[in-house]
Amino acid sequence: KSPALEGLLVSRYFWLMMGFFSVYMGLIYNEFFSISQDFFGTCYDLKSASSGRVMPTDGPRTTCVYPFGLDPTWKISVNNLTFQNNIKEKLSVIIAYTHLNLGILLNALNCVYFGNYKKLVFEVLTGVVIFMGLIGYMIVLIYGKWWYPVYAYEPRPDPTIKNQLNISTSPSIIVVLIGDVMGVTPLAEPNSKQLQWFDNQQAISDALIYATFALLPVMLCAIP
Structure with a gap:
């Protein structure tokens, strides 16, 4: 048996948890190879982007809450x-x-x-x-x-x-x-x-x- 493979076998659950948490934090940051994913739409009106500002869909005091992670529209913000x-x-x-x-x-x-x-x-x-x-x-x-x-x-x-x-x-x-x-x-x-x-x-x-x-x-x- 290879000592290197034995070390990997002993720490297999450690690597599994590392992979799980890396995926979890990637979903929170909404990043997949630095590309945001549009899973739940957006809380912002993208039509206003042409004016240089992206405003919430229901005004400054927005009640829209993104279900999980970051809104993908943040990727195009200044x-x-x-x-x-x-x-x-x-x-x-x-x-x-x-x-x-x-x-x-x-x-x-x-x-x-x-x-x-x-x-x-x-x-x-x-x-x-x-x-x-x-x-x-x-x-x-x-x-x-x-x-x-x-x-x-x-x-x-x-x-x-x-x-x-x-x-x-x-x-x-x-x-x-x-x-x-x-x-x-x-x-x-x-x-x-x-x-x-x-x-x-x-x-x-x-x-x-x-x-x-x-x-x-x-x-x-x-x-x-």
């Missing part, structure tokens, strides 16, 4: 690359976060099985609080930005269309996270719309930051 890179970056963070949570869960189960409760308390549980407080908070902001209506931020500059999105005032996750770590108070900043997302945001972010800095020495000193 900001296609920016939009798709943004989606891919956020999905990569969410998938990595889920994967790391699975690893933490397995570590906790091992600690319980082998009776290593010191490691469970001072490494696993404290690590969960730190991990959830920093990365988990960012994941919540990502979903919040997806779910919050884009037209609720600010009107667009075009006076002929009401309540359009002004991208310059939509919340920035990076700006919010940096402001939280640096201790920037949203309402005290002139560009507070980039920082203030919800009520009691500053209190929640401060609690997460303080908990992280308080638990780091505990985790590092208890189990060197």
